[in-house]
Amino acid sequence: MAAFAPALLLLLLAAAAATATTTTALTDDVLALVVFKTGVADPLGRLARWTEDDDRPCSWPGVGCDARAGRVTSLSLPAASLSGRLPRALLRLDALLSLSLPRNNLSGPVLPGLLASLPRLRSLDLASNRLAATVPADLFAQCRDIRTISLAHNELSGYIPPAVASCSSLLSLNLSSNRLAGPIPDGIWSLPSLRSLDLSGNSLSGSVPGGFPRSSSLRALDLSRNLFAGEIPADVGEAALLKSLDLGRNFFTGGLPDSLRRLTALRFLGAGSNALAGEVPAWIGEMWSLERLDLSGNRFAGVIPDDIAKCKNLLEADLSRNALTGELPWWVFGLPLQRVSVAGNKLDGWVKVPGDAALALHVLDLSSNAFSGGIPPQITAFAGLQFLNLSSNSISGQLPAGIGGMRLLEVLDVSANTLTGSVPPEIGGAVALRVLRMGDNSLTGRIPAQIGSCSSLVALDLSHNDITGPIPSTLGNLTSLQAVDLSQNKLNGTLPVELSNLPSLHIFDVSHNLLSGNLPNSRFFDNIPDYFLSDNSGLCSSRKNNSCGAVMPKPIVLNPNSSSNPLSQSTPSSPSSKHHKKIILSVSTLIAIAGGAAIAIGVITVTVLNRRVRAAASHPKPAIALSDDYLSQSPENDASSGKLVMFGKGSPEFSTGGHALLNKDCELGRGGFGAVYKTVLRDGQPVAIKKLTVSSLVKSKDDFERQVKVLSKMRHHNIVTLRGFYWTSSLQLLIYDYLPGGNLHKHLHECTEENTLSWMERFDIIIGVARGLMHLHQHGVVHYNLKSSNVLLDSNGEPRVGDYGLASLLPMLDRYVLSSKIQSALGYMAPEFACKTVKITEKCDVYGFGVLALEILTGRRPVEYLEDDVVVLCDLVRSALEEGRLEDCMDPRLCGEFAMEEAIPIIKLGLVCTSQVPSNRPDMGEVLSILDVVRSPQDSPGDEMV
Known part of the structure; x- marks a missing residue:
């Protein structure tokens, strides 16, 4: 027994030493977490139970421990409203396997040496914070066994460190929605374990490197919303396991590489909003698993291939804003598609809906093509249809009455066609309808009272038709109504008093009609802009001190059998008159007489005016x-x-x-x-x-x-x-x-700090100008001379673009386009104006819009002449973006009332619009879509088609 005593003593000493080591490590973890707590603001009290009095932190909220050793292995505090700089105390948690602090307000840089100090770390998630500065060059120097990294939705700048290509265990890397610039590091495609890479929403540029190995593990690659140019890598299809590939919103040229046809597992292919050209390849049909296809906003031409019908799982197809020709392919109604857009192409022919059509469609956008014929009544059988846009075509006939049976339909746009007939009363059955646009057609008849049953209606446009009769009082039932355009019709009668019940109304345009009487009594109508009422001579407003009289004069009824003056006093009847019956003229006869009188008066007036003209000619x-x-x-x-x-x-x-x-x-x-x-x-x-x-x-x-x-x-x-x-x-x-509000130039450069435009006012002006330009371009008008002095503000501060299309009045534009007399603000001129032969296109306006957007955000003039230098606004902002200091460019008069996450995409949009190459600039429709996404970031990308 005594012989075993030394061995037993050694075991006891070893156990005591291990216990002491573990206790010390546990104490270090407690101290590190307490220091972390003191370094951040915790308004929700999520860290209240973190106290140094505890020996073990494993029961603290957000803290996970190893069951055997008791060491802290995970720290997870998502959406805890923590703020302050990322504490360095985290580097003491050397047993940490997972660090997850997303959706907080943590600021400062990413801690240098973070991965080196946490050698066991497998997962790092710091997404959706306010981390700024450049990504530390040594962040990936010792990445060891790291598997997933997400630094998305921060304010990180600079280049992606090349050392990321050495992280051989990396499965997922998400650096999206930051301010990163420069190229993609070489060798990143060779990472053997990489399955997901998201670099979207940055300012990365250059060409995308090739070198995709056949052994690639990539399942998802997102390079969208950057500044990449050149052709799509020819060997991208070698990554045969890809299920999602998004290259949209860049400046890629060329066509789709043939290697993509090998991606038989691909479910989403996004290449929209680039400068891709050629024909849509028929081999897309070989991508059997494809569910979503986005080729919108490119320059694809030719017909849409029928082979796409081989993609039996296809749910969404967006081929809009290209130059596609031919007829609408049969598979649009033959596949179980849910969302289809071919808007903005050159498709023609009839819209044919087969009798055995699949009925899964939710969204169908055929707008801005050359479709003709009538609206097929079979389309009303699509019971699940929520969005239908047939606008800006040559569609004729009447709106099918069955449209009222489409109970889920939310948006119906058939404007800018040649439709006839009246608005069908059955429209009242479309109870989910939020937007109804039927303007710019040849509709007649009256506005049906049943429209008041469309209780969800937000926007109604029946303008530029020949609709007659009164405005139905049932419009007053539509309490969600915000915008109404009934202008350029033949409506008569008075405005219903029930319109005063509309609390959300902010647009009500009834100009150019035959309306009369007082305006409804409400806050909106008390302050309604004059241009919403113009050219209705009988409309009255107490606000303008011209309210209508309470008693209207009675009409004069003529007796055709009387030869006396109908306006003179009555005299005794002659004997012969006693034998005649008293006859009252019919309404139609009165109208005929009144019309004849008007013509006679017109002839006399013209004669008098002509005499005046001849007399004045001397x-x-x-x-x-x-x-x-x-x-x-x-x-x-x-x-x-x-x-x-x-x-x-x-x-x-x-x-x-x-x-x-x-x-x-x-x-x-x-x-x-x-x-x-x-x-x-x-x-x-x-x-x-x-x-x-x-x-x-x-x-x-x-x-x-x-x-x-x-x-x-x-x-x-x-x-x-x-x-x-x-x-x-x-x-x-x-x-x-x-317009009484003056021009934008004065509001930006000549106003006091107290009267400066707010962030929201500037945002609204940018969107309003974009809408105005898009409208001009849709009707073939190039502005040519866009600048802040040509943007006017009405009494409500709404922007209105002026001086449009004046260059078209000149016979030889290219001889005078560089004249400072005509183009007074060179800072807005697109670079192609300097060419000897100038071709004025819509892209020149896009350039001017980009400069204007930057001017609005920065408060600086497009060109500033200093004593020894000339500062060009576009160059100044572009440099600031590359250096990660965009805050320095913002108008200091805004005093932090704006959110940089809104300002940054607008600035990037302005820089893209001012690209030196016209083909790299988006069109105004794309610009407006981007602005809408910035304003409503909660909308998913899938909703952009709507």
Whole structure:
């Protein structure tokens, strides 16, 4: 027994030493966590139970321990509202296997040597915080056994450290939605275990390197929303296990590489919003597992291949905004597709819906093509359809009555077609309808009262039709209604008082109708902008002190058998009259008589005006021949007389006289195309008159009138309305709505700090200008001269784009485009203007918009001339982005009232719009889509098609 005593003593000593080591380690873990607690703000009290009085932290919230050794192996505090710099105390938790602190407000840099200090770490998640500065160069130097890393949705900048290619155990790397720049590190595709790589939403640039090995383990690769250029790597298809590949929103050129056809396991292929060209390859049909396909916003041409029908699992297909031709492929209605968009192509023919069509569609967008024929009634059998857009085609006929049976339909847009007939009363059955757009057609009849059953309706557009009758009072039932456009119709009667029940209304445009009577009594109608009511001579407003009289005069009823003056006092009847029956004229007869009287008065008026014109022709000052009919001509025998044309039914005379147009006291400003003056029409409406100073360059009278009439049809809430024009061979005037809010240039550069535009006002202005430009481009009008002084604000602060399309009035634009007299703000000019032969395209406007967006956010002028330097805004912001100091560029007058996560994508968008290569710039439709996503980031990418 005594012989075993030394051995037993050694065992006891070893156990005591191990216990002491473990106790010391546990104490270190407790101290490290307590120091962590003191280094962060904890407003929710999630760390309240963390106290140094405890010997073991394993029962603390968010802390996990190894059951045998008792060491802290995991720290998980997601969405705990912790703030402050990432504490260095974390580096003392050397037994940590998992560190998860996502969706907090932690700031500062990523701790240098983080992976080296935590040698056992397998998982690191610091996503959705406010971590800033560059990614430490040595972060991946000793990555050992790390498996997953997520630093997504932070503010990290600089390059991706090349050492990441040495992390041989890495399974998943997510660096998305930061400010990273530069190229993808070489060798990253060779990581043997890498399954998921997400670098989306950064400013990474250059070409994507090739070198995808056949042994690649990649399942998901997301490079979207960066600045990558060049061709897609030819060997990307070697990564045969890929299930998701997103290359969208970059600047890739060329076509889809053939190697993609080998990706038979691929479920999602995203290549939208690039500059890819060629035909859509038929071999896409060999990608058997494909569920989602996005090739939108490229330059694909040719027909859509039928072989795509081999993708039996395809649920979503977005081929919109390309140059595709031919007919709509049969598989659109033959596969169990849920979402389809071919909008913005050149497809034509009839929309054919087979009788045995699959009925799974939720979203169908066929807008902006050349489809003709009628709307197939079979489309109403798609009971699950939620979004249907057939706008901007050549579709004719009537809206099928069965549309009312589509109980899940939320958006119906058939605007800008040639539809006839009336709005079907059955529309009231579409109880889920939120948006109904039927504007710009040839609809007649009345607005059905049943529309008041569409209780979810938010937006209603029936403008630019021939709809008659009153506005139904049932509109007052639609308490969710926000925007209504009934302009350019033949509606009559009064505005229903029930409209005062609409609490969310902010747009109600009934301009250019035949309405009369008082406005409803509500806060909205008390402050409604005048342009929503214009050209309704009978509408009255107590706010303008012109309320309607309570008693309307009774109509005069004529007796056709009486030869006496119907307005004189009654006299005894003659004997012969006693034998005649008293006859009251019918309404139609009265209308005929009234019409004849109007014609007679018109003839007399024209005769008098012509005499005045001839009499005035002898004076050296040009006369104005007024015309309500914008097709009428000035007297041909008098070349010196002028012609004033007013579009619509406004009063075409100036109350202040023609001299006010040239009066310096009335001058509002001067631009490249001329000076602008304010004057007032006889009906009291103020207008802005632009006196063109390029008279010697203006086209002929006929060409001038033709082009001006095109511009007059540009009616949109974010475009200044062209009201009329005046012409002589030596003087041309354009008449616009007067906007009291002044121009954007003054608000950005000439206002006091107290009156500066807020963040939301600037955001709204950027979106409003984008909408106005998109509307112009959709109607084939290039602005050419976009700048902050040509963006005007109305009384509500809403932006309206002015001075659009004036360059089209010149006969030889390329000879004058570089003239500082015409293009007064060179900072907005696209670089292609410097070419000898200039081709004006919509991409020139996109460049100007990009500069304008940067100007709005930074408060700086596009070009600033210093004593020894010239600062170009685009270059300044681009450098700041690359260096990770965009905050320094923001307008200091905003004083932190904005969120950088909103400002950064807008700045990036502005830089993309100002790309030196026109083809790399997005179109305004894409710009607006991006802005909508920035404003509503909670919307999933799958919703963008809607």
